[in-house]
Amino acid sequence: MREAIQNFKEVERWGLFELSLSGSGEGNPFLDIQLEAKFQHKHRIVKAEGFYDGNGVFKIRFMPDTEGTWTYSVSSNSAELDGAAGSFSCIPASSENHGPVRIRDVSHFVYEDGKAYRPFGTTCYAWTHQDEELQQQTLQTLSVSPFNKIRMCVFPKNYSFNLNEPDFFPFVGSSVEGFDWTRFNPDYFANLEQKIMELQKLGIEADLILFHPYDKGRWGFDRMDAKTDAYYLRYIIARLGAFRNIWWSLANEFDFMTEKTMDDWDRSFRIVQESDPYQHLRSIHNGTKMYDPTTLIVYDHTKPWVTHVSMQYWELTPTNAWRKLYGKPVVVDECCYEGNLPQRWGNITGEDMTARFWDGFTRGGYVGHGETFLHAEEVVWWSKGGQLYGESPARIAFLQQILNEAPACMESIDRLRDAPTIGVEGEYYLQYFGIHRPAYRELPLPSDRSFKIDVIDTWRMTVTTLEGTFSGMTRIDMPGTPYIAIRACVIEKGEV
Amino acid sequence: MREAIQNFKEVERWGLFELSLSGSGEGNPFLDIQLEAKFQHKHRIVKAEGFYDGNGVFKIRFMPDTEGTWTYSVSSNSAELDGAAGSFSCIPASSENHGPVRIRDVSHFVYEDGKAYRPFGTTCYAWTHQDEELQQQTLQTLSVSPFNKIRMCVFPKNYSFNLNEPDFFPFVGSSVEGFDWTRFNPDYFANLEQKIMELQKLGIEADLILFHPYDKGRWGFDRMDAKTDAYYLRYIIARLGAFRNIWWSLANEFDFMTEKTMDDWDRSFRIVQESDPYQHLRSIHNGTKMYDPTTLIVYDHTKPWVTHVSMQYWELTPTNAWRKLYGKPVVVDECCYEGNLPQRWGNITGEDMTARFWDGFTRGGYVGHGETFLHAEEVVWWSKGGQLYGESPARIAFLQQILNEAPACMESIDRLRDAPTIGVEGEYYLQYFGIHRPAYRELPLPSDRSFKIDVIDTWRMTVTTLEGTFSGMTRIDMPGTPYIAIRACVIEKGEV
Numbered sequence A, B: 001m002r003e004a005i006q007n008f009k010e011v012e013r014w015g016l017f018e019l020s021l022s023g024s025g026e027g028n029p030f031l032d033i034q035l036e037a038k039f040q041h042k043h044r045i046v047k048a049e050g051f052y053d054g055n056g057v058f059k060i061r062f063m064p065d066t067e068g069t070w071t072y073s074v075s076s077n078s079a080e081l082d083g084a085a086g087s088f089s090c091i092p093a094s095s096e097n098h099g100p101v102r103i104r105d106v107s108h109f110v111y112e113d114g115k116a117y118r119p120f121g122t123t124c125y126a127w128t129h130q131d132e133e134l135q136q137q138t139l140q141t142l143s144v145s146p147f148n149k150i151r152m153c154v155f156p157k158n159y160s161f162n163l164n165e166p167d168f169f170p171f172v173g174s175s176v177e178g179f180d181w182t183r184f185n186p187d188y189f190a191n192l193e194q195k196i197m198e199l200q201k202l203g204i205e206a207d208l209i210l211f212h213p214y215d216k217g218r219w220g221f222d223r224m225d226a227k228t229d230a231y232y233l234r235y236i237i238a239r240l241g242a243f244r245n246i247w248w249s250l251a252n253e254f255d256f257m258t259e260k261t262m263d264d265w266d267r268s269f270r271i272v273q274e275s276d277p278y279q280h281l282r283s284i285h286n287g288t289k290m291y292d293p294t295t296l297i298v299y300d301h302t303k304p305w306v307t308h309v310s311m312q313y314w315e316l317t318p319t320n321a322w323r324k325l326y327g328k329p330v331v332v333d334e335c336c337y338e339g340n341l342p343q344r345w346g347n348i349t350g351e352d353m354t355a356r357f358w359d360g361f362t363r364g365g366y367v368g369h370g371e372t373f374l375h376a377e378e379v380v381w382w383s384k385g386g387q388l389y390g391e392s393p394a395r396i397a398f399l400q401q402i403l404n405e406a407p408a409c410m411e412s413i414d415r416l417r418d419a420p421t422i423g424v425e426g427e428y429y430l431q432y433f434g435i436h437r438p439a440y441r442e443l444p445l446p447s448d449r450s451f452k453i454d455v456i457d458t459w460r461m462t463v464t465t466l467e468g469t470f471s472g473m474t475r476i477d478m479p480g481t482p483y484i485a486i487r488a489c490v491i492e493k494g495e496v
Helices: A132-143 A186-201 A226-240 A262-275 A319-326 A350-362 A392-404 B132-143 B186-201 B226-240 B262-275 B319-326 B350-362 B392-404
Strands: A010-012 A017-022 A035-041 A044-052 A057-062 A068-076 A085-091 A101-103 A109-111 A121-123 A149-153 A171-174 A178-184 A205-211 A246-251 A309-312 A330-334 A421-424 A428-432 A440-444 A451-457 A462-465 A473-477 A484-490 B010-012 B017-022 B035-041 B044-052 B057-062 B068-076 B085-091 B101-103 B109-111 B121-123 B149-153 B171-174 B178-184 B205-211 B246-251 B309-312 B330-334 B421-424 B428-432 B440-444 B451-457 B462-465 B473-477 B484-490
Touching: A017 A068, A035 A057, A044 A226, A057 A068, A057 A226, A121 A330, A132 A186, A178 A186, A178 A226, A186 A205, A186 A226, A205 A226, A205 A262, A226 A262, A246 A262, A309 A319, A319 A330, A350 A392, A350 A421, A350 A428, A428 A440, A440 A484, A451 A473, B017 B035, B017 B068, B035 B057, B044 B226, B057 B068, B057 B226, B121 B330, B132 B186, B178 B186, B178 B226, B186 B205, B186 B226, B205 B226, B205 B262, B226 B262, B246 B262, B309 B319, B319 B330, B350 B392, B350 B421, B350 B428, B428 B440, B440 B484, B451 B473
Parallel strands: A010 A085, A121 A149, A149 A205, A205 A246, A309 A330, B010 B085, B121 B149, B149 B205, B205 B246, B309 B330
Antiparallel strands: A017 A057, A035 A044, A035 A068, A044 A057, A068 A085, A101 A109, A171 A178, A421 A428, A428 A484, A440 A473, A451 A462, A451 A484, B017 B057, B035 B044, B035 B068, B044 B057, B068 B085, B101 B109, B171 B178, B421 B428, B428 B484, B440 B473, B451 B462, B451 B484
16 A cells, blocks of 8 residues: 555645545445545535545545635445544645646636746656656656646557557556456556656646547557546546646547547536536647648637637647637647657757747747657657757747746737737737848837837847837837847836 | 831731721820721631720730731721721741640649740739839849749839839829829830830740739829729720730739729629630739638639639648639749848748748649848839849749659649648659658658659759669658758659
């Protein structure tokens, strides 16, 4: 029996409380035992489902969102579990704990404590299915990267450059003997949870992909029946919902999963929505139907259970239009990867990856990173993690720094139509030119206040402050090279 | 009276026959005199309208399309013109004369003599409104360029970098005193015709823009009434229709012409269709509504009077989809310009301009060039002509050479979806990677024959032939840099 997580007496706000209960491992406790606890703080009750963790151990996890005393009482169809009760104290969050990420408005994410959150995501689909040494290397790489979100799959991946058989599966069984679709594998989840907790310590959100098509029947996780899908979803929510850094990505490239219908997706979305006491963020990621603007088909992100748009598209231009269409923040979390794979989506340059980040962010959206360089041992970041070799992460960190210095809530400034611009009218403007290389630009600043202007080379990572202060229509001489941005910051009245 | 064009006794096929008749300049002959001739070859009669050319001279022009004797007879409401008759001999076309460009099928243009025509267009909207020296420089530049089509406006242009007043206008008058909308200016047309003939000698099609929005009421050519529009269209067709290298572009950025409705455009299209005895190519070029793939609105090119698609769009990706949608050849004749203007559409790099050409052509479409470098005297190619300074024209010539060596009628090879490819199945494949830089690619060649493979660096303009011959699925090592193409040519059986 694992002892990593105890029945805490003190849990910090948005921390993880875990209650372990001994019971019987007879029969199939995964299927046979119902287990739930009511957690109460003053007048408020939150229900959390428990789960069987193997070896006769049952667990109930809970993420308290309010400081003070919480009491709990357990109910179960098992007499030895039913009636357990107790209490714990929810203490203030530690300095690096800002709570789960929420939707602030149609454009912005925010931690529950009010701190702004801008997703700077990367992608390592199968990193937790690799050996421990490689997983540790991935965590080490992430720890010095700008990335604060990672897309990763529950199920293992059967795809080019990722054909190795993992040691553990979410279900009991193997590809040789088949799987017992009624029994989960606690060893698998122990590793997954440990890695999600490691990410949490690094301040990284786990954008957890619940289903994906990279199976093709090799294991069959892409073609479980509706009942098994629901069974799996409730189990994973019971285990992982109390981790504050979880996001639910219903699927990667959902439309490549030929065994599923749109009704299946809607149903799975509703199961997650109804089962998650914490209402973690939910979205779904598209595969094909992106190449023809005349027949653009994606999931209808206006559906009420979708919290934000998770998009695959190689162009950032429609970011603003999508936000208006769906009324939700837009994360283009796959827009091709920096690398040199033969596949079209996996061989753009560092310049291009960096440009896509700037383009998407200055359109008021968010962009995801990935890296796909050929590797002698087929350790490709986008799939297995490991090391980063590309030129874009340093530039993405530079963009992050620029945005950290910017107002928390910026909007796309639509009146400046000729180059994507975000900012706060009258206060701050960040305009990006991408591949365009004007010799000069005219920026129509408000005429009733003064601004400081910086010319930013987003590739060389330099900021050049223009001499003087500027008001009204301002001509700015530019270097005439691609990948330049302009930043205008109002000078506080006291400084004018 | 001008003497440049005579009443020829011999005219080559698709050459220009002109009949000059003396009449009275009293009243307003432009408006008052109806003039038409019937040209007859054996059983076939073609009617051509005449026009008043000033100084008491009336002209009727005709482009014979069949060798042999043609007779003609003139009818007019003027007794001194009515009844003129004669004949001329249509002799074989000279070696550089392939006739007007026609539509071969949904993908291809062809000269009337059967020679393939691939439009490699450029844009000098107002080049014929500049001084003679500059016009001659433009012709000189064109003569050593790869361009075989030019977009150019009848009406002068009132726009950034092009605010100078021209010497002549199509109508009598000036911006100071206003225009007489019933009287054309033969001096204006004499220059236009001379320049169209110079283009013809260079093998360049004149994609003549009949209306445009760059006026904004300065002269009022953008807001003539429907009657004046029709009057103007019939006059210009009578004057210019017999030039074999004319294409009719109803408008540039038609949707920016706020004084016109879609009905106006349809009516003007029908006037051109009904008045032109030679059925020169007709299309219309869009302005806005291009930036949002979810609300893409352009002219409905399926309308029967549209011969091909003339598109402004900054992405070449939809080229193939548009061809299928409209069922006509697609020319993306504005996709941004190489240069450094402040405006977004006017400051892409030579690399990017070249890449857009390759991208569009390998998708089975055609792409137009333009150049917009800041210039001390505001002589910007896209508007006034002059000299070319950019890096793309040499690369466009290289592409043209590659295509001249290719089969005349290639189609988009849709089964190769991951990179745009044109070719003839089993014979020839040309695949382009643009910004993508795969370390290697696998090309699924037919396995029952052998191919020669070239790796083409489209920017450095090099062709590297791989050693050996290839069949079936073929792995091709690539340089790992952007802007590479692969060409596979079947080896004739005799050579296998």
